[in-house]
Amino acid sequence: MTQAIPKLVTHEEFMDWYPNNGVQYELHKKVIVEMAPPTGAHEKVIAFLSRKLTVEFDRLNLPYGIPKTAFVKTHDAESTYSPDILLLNLNNLINEPLFEKQSTVTQAVSVPLVVEVISTNWRDDYYDKFGDYEEMGIPEFWIADYAALGGKKFIGDPKQPTFSVCQLVGDEYQVTKFTGNDLIISPTFPNLKLTAQQVFDSAL
Numbered sequence: 001m002t003q004a005i006p007k008l009v010t011h012e013e014f015m016d017w018y019p020n021n022g023v024q025y026e027l028h029k030k031v032i033v034e035m036a037p038p039t040g041a042h043e044k045v046i047a048f049l050s051r052k053l054t055v056e057f058d059r060l061n062l063p064y065g066i067p068k069t070a071f072v073k074t075h076d077a078e079s080t081y082s083p084d085i086l087l088l089n090l091n092n093l094i095n096e097p098l099f100e101k102q103s104t105v106t107q108a109v110s111v112p113l114v115v116e117v118i119s120t121n122w123r124d125d126y127y128d129k130f131g132d133y134e135e136m137g138i139p140e141f142w143i144a145d146y147a148a149l150g151g152k153k154f155i156g157d158p159k160q161p162t163f164s165v166c167q168l169v170g171d172e173y174q175v176t177k178f179t180g181n182d183l184i185i186s187p188t189f190p191n192l193k194l195t196a197q198q199v200f201d202s203a204l
Contacts, residue, residue, distance in 0.1 A: 008031065009030055009031075010030070011073050011104075014080055015104070023035075026079070027081075035082075035121075041147070042119055044203050045202050046084050046085060047202075050066055053087060053189070056192055057087070064112065070086050070103045072114070073098065073105070075106075081132070083114045083129075084116050085115035086105075087114065088110060088111065089111070092109050096110055113142065114140075114142070116129060116144070117144045118143060123151075125143055125150075134166070137171070138168065140166065140187055141166040144163055144199055145161060145162045145163070145164070146161050146199060146203045147161065150162070161200045162178070163177070163182075163200075165185065179196050180196060
């Protein structure tokens with residue numbers, strides 16, 4: 001479970017406060033939230049997807065990169081997230097005023113794709129981050145629910161592991177769900193050869 005530190009702060013105050021203690025924090029609606037320690041399965045899914053993405057954008061010679069730690073500040077400046085995988089357009093970082101000192105991006109053009117791997121705080125990803133990434137205009141958002149932790153409205157009844165690709169169409173995300181041996185269809189990487197089951201199996 002995540003643990004909130006009950007004090008309203010700005011993004012700048014959050015970044016100034018952020019301790020170097022090995023614990024991950026995010027800012028949710030101006031409240032500092034201590035994130036639960038990741039499980040091994042969670043980290044294996046992140047590693048697997050990071051590798052697949054890196055191979056693909058390297059093959060295409062795109063100016064992309066995946067940082068170890070970076071933040072996304074929402075347009076309303078009330079939340080600052082550290083996504084599980086943040087794909088950066090390195091060519092646009094020169095236009096990001098907070099990146100050099102705070103490793104923080106605020107512009108959708110800097111983020112071709114963002115990925116969240118679902119854990120026990122699944123409501124943050126399916127509700128808050130979904131809405132905030134959509135409002136920012138991030139063109140593609142993946143939700144990897146390898147352990148079927150999300151609500152039934154998101155992954156069906158009975159619940160099953162589900163990989164969701166959220167594509168920005170106009171100003172709203174259109175969601176396509178993939179399960180089992182479905183081939184994941186990504187607008188950003190249309191030639192990516194990856195099934196939902198491969199993602200789920202990477203957690204084992």
